[in-house]
Amino acid sequence: MTSSTNPAVSFDDSDTRRDEMHRTIERWIDDLTALTDEARASQQFQDWLDVQSKFHDYSHRNTLLITLQCPNATKVAGYNTWRTEFDRHVQEGENGIWIWAPIITQQCPECENSPSYHEHSDCTYDELPPEAWSKGLVGFRPTAVFDISQTEGEPLPELETAATGNAEDLVPVLQDAAGDLGMTVRIVDADDWEHGEAKGVCKHRSLYDLQPVVEVKARANHADLAVTLIHEYAHTLLHFDVDDDCERSKREVEAEAVAYIVGRYVGLDTSGSAFYLAAWQDDDSDAIHDRLGRIRRTAAKIIEEVEQRRE
Numbered sequence: 576m577t578s579s580t581n582p583a584v585s586f587d588d589s590d591t592r593r594d595e596m597h598r599t600i601e602r603w604i605d606d607l608t609a610l611t612d613e614a615r616a617s618q619q620f621q622d623w624l625d626v627q628s629k630f631h632d633y634s635h636r637n638t639l640l641i642t643l644q645c646p647n648a649t650k651v652a653g654y655n656t657w658r659t660e661f662d663r664h665v666q667e668g669e670n671g672i673w674i675w676a677p678i679i680t681q682q683c684p685e686c687e688n689s690p691s692y693h694e695h696s697d698c699t700y701d702e703l704p705p706e707a708w709s710k711g712l713v714g715f716r717p718t719a720v721f722d723i724s725q726t727e728g729e730p731l732p733e734l735e736t737a738a739t740g741n742a743e744d745l746v747p748v749l750q751d752a753a754g755d756l757g758m759t760v761r762i763v764d765a766d767d768w769e770h771g772e773a774k775g776v777c778k779h780r781s782l783y784d785l786q787p788v789v790e791v792k793a794r795a796n797h798a799d800l801a802v803t804l805i806h807e808y809a810h811t812l813l814h815f816d817v818d819d820d821c822e823r824s825k826r827e828v829e830a831e832a833v834a835y836i837v838g839r840y841v842g843l844d845t846s847g848s849a850f851y852l853a854a855w856q857d858d859d860s861d862a863i864h865d866r867l868g869r870i871r872r873t874a875a876k877i878i879e880e881v882e883q884r885r886e
Contacts, residue, residue, distance in 0.1 A: 593875075597871055600871045600874055601867065601871070603839055607835050607848060607852070608864065610848075611852045620734065620850065629661075633674065637675060640673065640675070644672045644673065647722075647771070648722040649723060653720050663726040669721060671721060672721065678716055681708040685700035686698035689713040692713070693705070734854060735847055736848070738796075738834075738844060738847060738848075739844045740798040740842055743797050748884045749804045750804075756811070760790075760791070762793050764793050765794070768792045774794075774803045775791035777807050777815060787815045798843045805877060806830045807830075809834060809873050813833075827852075828866060829870055831851050832874075833873050833877065834848060837874050841881065
């Protein structure tokens with residue numbers, strides 16, 4: 576996927592500014608769509624997808640157990656899985672994270688026990704021998720898994736989605752614009768960050784002023800910090816009161832498209848948004864165009880607030 580820093584854009588003519596801005600945004604949406612299709616077809620993305628498919632979706636109970644034992648866990652797998660699937664090894668002295676693993680074996684059609692339990696039960700079923708029974712869930716057993724931070728070895732494929740460019744002056748501008756956009760913003764030190772791998776979150780309303788609260792994780796890459804702020808601002812403007820989880824991927828498409836457009840407007844390289852969207856989208860890239868109006872209006876609103884503070 577191609578990557579280059581874009582020169583900052585300006586819309587100086589007040590008579591044509593709105594139309595020119597809309598035309599430019601639509602052209603950039605076309606560019607983002609093409610980049611997303613290119614990212615989805617890339618070998619880097621396919622390698623990343625292959626790795627993601629090898630990690631289990633844990634039950635709510637196991638997720639809670641993992642969080643209680645290792646709050647910062649991101650990717651967990653068993654000792655042998657790390658070794659055989661990922662060529663990584665659990666480091667000496669690491670303690671396992673205990674979860675419940677399902678026991679799948681032959682199951683009595685009547686009492687639903689395993690052969691060993693069936694043999695010592697009161698069940699009289701004998702129409703088929705145990706080896707002919709269908710397999711099913713007969714119970715759970717404790718098993719240890721380990722987080723990637725407890726292992727060493729071959730690195731896992733990653734998608735480089737971070738924005739780059741000079742944004743040291745942009746972050747204070749975006750912070751200052753938050754109030755006029757109707758939200759409160761906080762940049763949280765990495766040591767105090769409580770939201771796992773997320774770079775930013777759009778939270779509850781503040782008890783002080785009832786405004787939505789945006790929190791982003793501090794980092795040295797100011798360009799990526801700025802784009803994360805824009806992404807969360809877009810969420811707040813577009814989706815704050817939407818509770819339907821089925822809409823999550825659609826909301827991510829809109830918010831990241833806004834981040835791409837505003838970032839590109841101020842001269843940042845936001846081509847990593849294509850990988851981000853490729854990972855989020857369940858449907859084809861036409862989804863971006865389907866939401867063009869909302870994306871365009873929200874991007875224009877944030878751009879206008881930025882420009883007022885740069886004049």
